[in-house]
Every structure is written in C-alpha cells, then in structure tokens.
Amino acid sequence: MNVVVQKFGGSSVADAEKFRLCAERVAEAISAGERVCVVVSAMGDATDDLISLAESVIDSPDKRELDQLLATGEQVSIAMMALTLKGMGINATSLTGAQAAIVTDGVFGRAGIVSIDTRRVNQILEAGGVAVIAGFQGVTETGDITTLGRGGSDTTAVALAAKLGGRCEIFKDVDGVYTADPRVEPTAQRLNTVSYDEMLEAAAMGSQVVHPRAVEMAKRFSVPVRVLHSHRPRGGRAQRDQSDSTGTWVGPESGMEMRAVSSVVLKKNVGRVSLRGVVNRTGVQSEVFGPLAAAHLPVDDIIQEDDGPNTINVTFTMDRKDLKEATPIIHRIAHDIGAAAVRIDNGLSTVSAVGAGMRTQAGVASRLFEALAGAGVKVENITTSEIRISCVVVDADGQRAVQAIHRAFNLHEPTAGTVADAAAAAGGLLESKPGVAAAR
Template sequence: MLVVQKFGGTSVGSIERIEAVADIISRTLRAGHQCAVVVSAMGHSTDELLALAHAIDRLPDPRELDALLSTGEQVSAALLAMALQKRGVKARSFTGWQARIYTEPVHGAARLVRIEPDGLREAIAQGVVPVITGFQGIAGEDVTTLGRGGSDTSAVAVAAALGADLCEIYTDVTGVFTTDPRVVPHARKLSEISYDEMLELANLGAQVLHPRAVEAAKQFNVRLVVKSSFVEEEGTWVVATATGFEQRQVVTGIAFEREVARIALIGVPLHRHGLACVFGELAQAGINVDVIVQSVVQSSDVDVSFTVKEADCERAVEILGGLKDQLAYQGLVREAGLAKVSIVGAGMISNPGVAAEMFRVLAEADIPVKMVSTSEIKVSCIIPADRVEQAVQRLHAAFLEP
C-alpha cells in the first residue's frame, strides 16, 4: 500500500517529536507499505518568521513573505530526512520546487494547480521516502505558500497525484470528536465522518483538518484518516458516506467559534444593488464574511446582518462608512462579544425537526439566538460569547449523549 503521511507543526515541534515521527514512518515501512511524507514547519517557527517580517514592515512584500515562510518547512523536512537516515531508512527532502508542486501565481494563499509527481514516484520506486515540504509550491520561479493549514492540502494533493491508497493526517489530537473535549470532557471520538460533515466542521472552527484539504480529498476521492502522532490509537476516517454507528445519530458533531462580531445595515434600498458592492469591498479588504442574514422590512428596503471576526470588525465598519452615500442605508449597528455554535450531521437532511430542537435546547437555557444560518447538514446560531460553553454542553447532551 502507498501511504501519504502528513505531520503537523506540533508533531514535528522538537527534535524529540521528529524522532518519534521517524519511528512512525519506519514502522509503516516495516509493515510492508511505501511512504511519502508531508511536513509542516516546527511548532511556532512560522510565527517566529512572521514576527521577523513584521518587525520590518507591517505589510511586508507578499513574494518575500512567502520566500521567508517557506523556509520553515524546509527545516523540518531536512531534519526528518536526517532522522530517517539515522534509522537506516533511505529518505530525501523535497521543497516545493523540487517536488514540482505548482500553484496559482498568488502569494500568501495560493491554490494548488498541479503536481508533476515523476520525481517523487522515482524516489519511491528506488525505496527512498520523499519528505515533502507542505504549505508551499512554486508559480513560475517564485515560491508561493498556500496559507494557514495549507500542509493538509499539500498532503491530500500529493496523495491524489501519486494515486496513494491512503492519506494519514497526523496531528496532536487522536481524531475528530463530537465536540471540543475541553468544553465537553466526555465528547466522543468519531470512528468515521463524511467529507461533507467534516467540511462543515472544519469550516465551523474545529481545527483538526483544513477545509480545502477536505474539499480536495472529496474531489479526488482520497481516503483520509486523522490520527495522533503522540499516542498509538485508531483515528477518525473521513469517507464519502459514513456507514458506522454514528450515522444512526442525526447530529455528528458540534462546532463553535469565538470572537465573532455582527454588523447590521438597516434600511438598505433594494434597487441600488448595493449588497454585491458591500461584500465585494469587504472581500477585497481581505475580510471574511461568515453568516449573512437578509430580511425585507418594507417592499423596497432590506436589513442585512452578517458576521465577521472581531479583529476585522473595526475595519469593516470603516469600509461601510465610506460606502454610506453609495448604499444609502439608514443605519449601521454593530455588536461584538458573540460566538457561533453549530450542529452538523448528514442525517439532518431527512430530519426536518433538528433546527427546532436546537432552538428549544438554547431557549430552555435562556441563551438568546441573534442570527441563524442553515445548510442541508448543519444549523448555526449566533449567541453571546459568554454562553458558548453552556450552549455546547446542552446541545451535546441533547443530540450526542444516549
């Protein structure tokens, strides 16, 4: 079996951890499998490099920032290759350009375009374990990076390009849980979860696996498993359609996100097509808008509410202030100190009462719901941040405990 193994920052956070990772890879080889490895930068090294750049310039040149940040994975890849060789395992580090990982010509958050895997294949055929830098590629001769969490995407893309049988995402937790065990200590590890559910959970703030990686895995049908590099234990399989025990439950997991702010534009005249303009301008400023709720007040006016990260709120309000004349809205309301709590489950599609049940649970706990957003497999509620733990605990008890 050809296995792509990805090790995140905490998994290679020290020399001791790198040695432990080399042991995991050695064991996989001894079990008769072939391996290709994708690594993140050691622990906080990306943050340290970022701090150096910001000491020079608050907005450093994006090309140079990518050139700088890409060194973090080069360090961990070279060190891991050394650790493998010490164990008698033939290994070779590959940077983005050496592995022929091509991206869009964009810096900071480039999307992968293609991988030319001949060099990697050749190494594997020679019994050499390629240790590939995650998070980075090239566009032309420029080094590009994929943005935070990009190493997960690199791993899935490498697995797809190599036609690997399996992609293992090693991290510092043992899998995907029904919710954050720090909030619900008896949260359960899922043995499997569908791509779609994982996508909702990943997008909703469960930081186990990057959404783009899940998307890519779904697109290329890569078998994915999330597991711990710290303890030997079965992880969580991410599959097309989950078939195990958990699927008999309507809700698979509960995700939440803190530091959410809500901005409401009151009385926006419909005929001006102003809304496209609002979200276009915010996107251009790099501000991610999450939940959007729109309601018609009169026949010609709408109220629009949406959420952004608290850190972006001030800037978003400034931008909207600049658009006041153009949009002709009547008022702007903002509210920080919010959180988003979401229930996710493929079973919801056939269970229309789930949203109502969620509102009931929150109402019984006197938790006010400021906004609601739904998809086929999730319901999200915006609530006060200081109530989020209670909300998660109540919802976990209602939906995920026997």
C-alpha cells in the same frame, strides 16, 4: 503499491524529540508494509518568526520574496525529518516543493497547485525509501518558489495522496475529530468516521482539525483521510485498515443511515453587524460587501430580512478581531446606502450543529431549538445549510448551548460516527474487514 501520505503539522515537529516521535509513526507504517510519503510543516513558530524577520526590514514585504523566505521553514523541517529517520535506520530522502515537482500558479502567498509530477517521489518509494516532502510550498513554471497559504500543508498532503493513489494521514496534537471540543463539553466522543461534507461545514464554522481546502480536495479526488495523534503509537498491521479504531476517518458518505448531528462546533469572538432600514434596490448588497472585500475583511454568515415595504435589514457576522478595522468602513457604507440605523455587536458566539443526516431526517431543527430553549439560551440569529444549523448566541450562552445540543442528540454515547466505511467506499484502496464501523 500501498501508499500512505503522512502529514505532520508545525506543533508536531517543534523540536528534536518531537521529530523522533513523528518518525515512530513513519516506522509503524513501514513495519506494516506500507510505502510512506511524509509531508511536514515548518517547525513550531518558524513561519511566524520568518514573517517577523521580513517585517524587521520592510513593512509590507514583497510577496515573491516573502515566499522565498517562508519556504525555508519547511525546507528545514524536511531535512530534519529525513535526518531523524536516517538516525533510526530508515532510508529517507527530503524533497522541497520544487524538487517534488509541485507546480503552482504564480499567486505568491496563496498559490494553487496546478500539477504534480510524481516521478522523483515514485523513484524514492520504489527503491524502498521514504520521501519527505515540504508542505505549503510549490514552484511556478518559471522556477519561482511559491507558498500555498492557509491550510497549505494539509493541501500538499492530500494532493500527493490523490496523485499517488494512496490515502492520507493527518497527524495532530489531538487524536481525531470529536463530537465537540472536549474543553467545552467533557463528554465529547471521538468520531470514528465523519464525511467530507460534515468536515467542511465544521471547519468553516470553527473546527481547526483539517483545513477545509484540503477536505475539498480530498472529496474531489476521493482521497481517504485519517486524523491521528502524532505522538501516540498505534498497533501493528492488523489495526492499520478500516478495523483500526484509532483516529477519525474522513471520507464520502456511505449509503448507511447518517446521524442527524455528528458534531457541535463553538466559534467564539464573533462580531455582528446589522444595517437596518435599507432601501432594497438592485445592487445594494454589492455596495455593502464590496468595500469590505476590497479591505480584505472576511465576512461569515449573511442574513437579509424584510423590514417593511421595499426596505430590508442586512445582518452579517465577522471575526471580532476584524471589527475595529471594519467599523469606519461600515459607517461609511451605511451612509452611502442610506441605512436608517447601524448596529454592531461584539460579544457573540456561533454554535453550529453539523450532520449529514439532516439531508434526510425531519425535525432536526425543532429538536435543536427545543434543546436551546430548555437550556434558557436565547437565539440571536439563525443560518443553515443542507447539513448545518448555526445559531448566533451571546458569548455567555455559548458553552451551555453546545452542551444542550450535544445532549439532545445523544453525542455523549460512544462509537459516534457518520460514515460507515469511508475507506472501502473510496475505491477499495484499503482492505475492508468487518470491524467496529461495520458493526454499527
């Protein structure tokens, strides 16, 4: 059975007309002979509206009851999607997370999927119907409704694709993953393919296309993922496999040569905290980051450097919006650990270059720094991973930095991509035909 799980986000199903456009994507897949499982998020701002409703009666809503409330958002969407499909003559059956037997742990608000019993879904698919499943939600062994937290619907879709042995299509209001945000760099190109690791790094550094949690799961279970535009038609059967050049495939790295840099990501609103002249005794790092974690204030990159004999500077970045709440805590930490000085900046951005080719190609960093220097961008901090280089720059330099890196690595050239044949590599779930990707 050739199964595709099609996931539509909240902005893709914000009203009746948008449901219809999404339903056309389902109809296209059916015409191509595929069995379709649809995963939907809550309509538009429904989740935020429900949170506001809860907060109208209590300041800090109980997490179980909030999940009970929020789960109605996706339940409305699945019924609406099933009704829309039926209106187009397509046999569809909606299933809540509980009905689809998506069993989670009991961590309300950010539950993890434990297991999925796909019998009911398979019955629907085998009878030639479309199963429309609520994203973002599951049920505990004791029958309590849970929500999966951020990235939940993407995760539901990938988990179902993994379990059904199918592939996953993530529909967005963009038509794929780009070498850079086209609003920042107008020559940005859509990537035909991107690797799981590149997607993970890009997502962690601010790209909002597919949630990293879902990419992690896709990587673990080798689920081929494609990012597509929810409201744009595609071609027929011939164009639905790897030779289809619409959207962006997310898959494993192939043995073919990787680009050193496949995309450049700009993250604005970065705050930076520097604790200077800290005596480096055992455990001092946990004294810094423990209180921030306890206050649920997420920290991004961390840099530690020497500042003299047995003295260090600890610098970290965090969302600017968290900085106000964090400031008194930071000053208390600085006092407790005896830091010589505290410096807090809030006018910064992070520019990240991501590319699986960095693993094997030398000189990528120097080429990048040369580009930034040529553009007159001063680099405030640097952090790297195996396939990513991130630079903290002042806000005013952010766009210029992206453009300089984009140009230096020739990302404005068409047919950019880093994975030769994601789908074929993922275990032959799709036909492998010579096509655009193979021709690179």
